Amino acid sequence: MKKIINQAQNVVPEMVQGFIRAHHEMIEQIPETFVLKQKEIGKQVALISGGGSGHEPAHAGFVGSGMLQAAVCGQVFTSPTPDQILEGIKAIDQGEGVVMIVKNYSGDIMNFDMAKDLAEMEDIKVGTVVVDDDIAVEDSTYTQGKRGVAGTILVHKILGAAARKGASVDELVDLGERVIKNIKTIGVALTGATVPEVGKPGFVLGDDEIEFGVGIHGEPGYKREKIKPSKAMAEELISKLAAAFQWKKGEKFAILVNGLGGTPLMEQYIFYNDAMRLLDNERIKISFSKVGNYMTSLEMAGISITLLKIEADWVEALNEEVDTVAW
Known part of the structure; x- marks a missing residue:
């Protein structure tokens, strides 16, 4: 295992310290x-x-005006504890209530729900939206139902814009549920990822192998094949999205091509170009695009693609200026 760390058990506290020192003018x-x-x-x-x-x-990179007001960092690939989540809720409540945006993993659901119950005992109104945008597999390690992956970032952005404009807890939960119904994500991995305290990859692919549908914690996908050109990977993933959306020509979407940690931007843009050619052929209109590393999996090489079917003023919300580290 080669990583730029000190002691494996100190990865999270030292990362948090470094993040705060780098961005102390915005984040505490x-x-x-x-x-x-x-x-x-x-x-x-x-x-x-x-x-x-x-x-x-x-x-944490999406904390700031127009997106999140707090992010809770658990240990690597492990849900944060209810007491930590509760402290976050209490610290950011401005008397208007708090909405939790939770990825659909069993530990996250359980711990955020416990924190919600504790916060409500202290008279803080708390709403929850659960993101389950991964269409690769229905049930997998850590989940009941679909996994929450990179589409979560678009939920942060759209709800963040609405919250900044004064939407209530109930309005934000309703909006979140509508957005999530319109988001679908699928990915492909070229390598596994190594949790520092484990010291070896969560799964191993051959030098000439890729796996479609792998989750962001290394959960199994739906198919392992020999390496293919970017065009062929895009065809596989776009075909899955087309079947899931049952889209019609002329419909409007936002697209997020997301690197999983070990894939250079050069390759991400090649893949984006191949995906866009396929979407052009389908006569799908792309109203918003984003390419980069937004929801990674340590050093995993791979990519995911998220499509959001656009409603109402969502493009305006996606384009709004925010004051965060990573958007």
């Missing part, structure tokens, strides 16, 4: 926790998200 740490919060929060419903570390820049 709640003492005695791994919760990172926006320094100055206006009068609004506050948004909190989080999960296991190892997916950077998610979620």
Whole structure:
């Protein structure tokens, strides 16, 4: 295992310290926790998200005006504890309530729900939206139902815009559920990822192998094949998205091509170009595009593609200026 770390057990606290020192003008740490919060929060419903570390820049990179007000960092690939989540909720509540944006993993669901119950005992109104955008497999390691992956970032962005404009807890939960119904993601891995305290990859692919549908914690996908050109990978993933959406010509979508940690931007843009050619052939209109590393899996080489079927003023929300580290 080659990683730029000190002791494996100190990866998360040292990462959090480094993040705060690099971005102290925008972000602060709640003492005695791994919760990172926006320094100055206006009068609004506050948004909190989080999960296991190892997916950077998610979620701390999206804390700031127009997106999240706090992110809770668990240990690598491990849900944060309810007490940490509760401290985050209490720190960001401005009297208007808090909405939790949670990826659909069993540990995350259980711990965020427990924190919600504790917060409501302290008279804080808390809403929850659960992101389950991965269409690769229905049930997998850590999940009941579909996994929450890179589409979560688009939920942060659209709900963040609405919260900043004064939407209530109930309105944000309704909006979140509508957005999530319109988001679908699927990915492909070229290598596994190594959790520092484990010291070896969670799965191993041959030099000439790829796996379609792998999750962001290395959960199994749906098919392992020999390496293919980018065009062939794009055809596989776009065909799955087309079947899932049952789209019609002329429909409008946003697209997010997301690197999983070890894939250069050069390759991400090649893949984006191949995906766009296929979407052009389908006469699908792309109203918003994003390419880069937003929801990673440590050093995993691979890529995911997220499509969001556009409704109402969602493009405007996606294009709104925000004050975050990573958007």
